[in-house]
Amino acid sequence: MGTRCLVGKICEEQGQKGRLNLSYKVPDVANEILFEEKKSKFHGYASLAKSRAEALNAVSLCQQKYPDARHHCWAYLLGDPKQPKSVAMSDDGEPSGTAGKPILNVLQHNDVGDIVIVVSRYFGGIKLGAGGLVRAYSNTANQVLLSLSTANFVATELTKVEVDFSHENDLRHWLQQHNCEIDQVNYSSKVQIAAYIPVDLVKEFNAFAQFHHR
DSSP states (O other): OOEEEEEEEOOHHHHHTOOOOSEEEEESSOEEEEEEETTEEEEEEEEEOSSHHHHHHHHHHHHHHSTTOSEEEEEEEESOTTSOSEEEEEOTTSSTTSSHHHHHHHHHTSSBOSEEEEEEEEOOSSOOHHHHHHHHHHHHHHHHHHTOOEEEEEEEEEEEEEEOGGGHHHHHHHHHHTTOEEEEEEESSSEEEEEEEEGGGHHHHHHHHHHTTO
């Protein structure tokens, strides 16, 4: 499993619900695996989903890719995996609690956020029973997560500062060192810079800018 850094903008909704993790893992690229149990085929698909609409779009993609599958069961978890802002699931015709809930349970016991998992099932002619279905959907979700490449999402906050022209390069160097994204730069009597700063570095950034504003 690979991991890289992905900087993202913090949501006001998250800030209103209390302090969340300032960084967590999210899917980097979509991943797909095949799990077989008693001739039934379970195609597991995992991808990034930052909203319900993006999660349902992943479900639609799987429905188009496997139009003959009997069931397209899914679950998603949005936001910080330790304190998600939204979760949902669907059994899509399987017996209640045997598909969507096991998939969601796997998501809730892992450290990946902003994620949707879809499992498309082709019936193999042998009934698995409720317990067998729970195990099959759980195993599929676990396997697609196991080989999933992730990025490290870092919550950021848009911060605006003002410095003298002679210190612009110092400020830009600080931003580059900390992998910060510059949103806007304006020039008047001084240099005004707006940038997305990792939340845990905002105080340090403001102090650095204030020192160079003298």
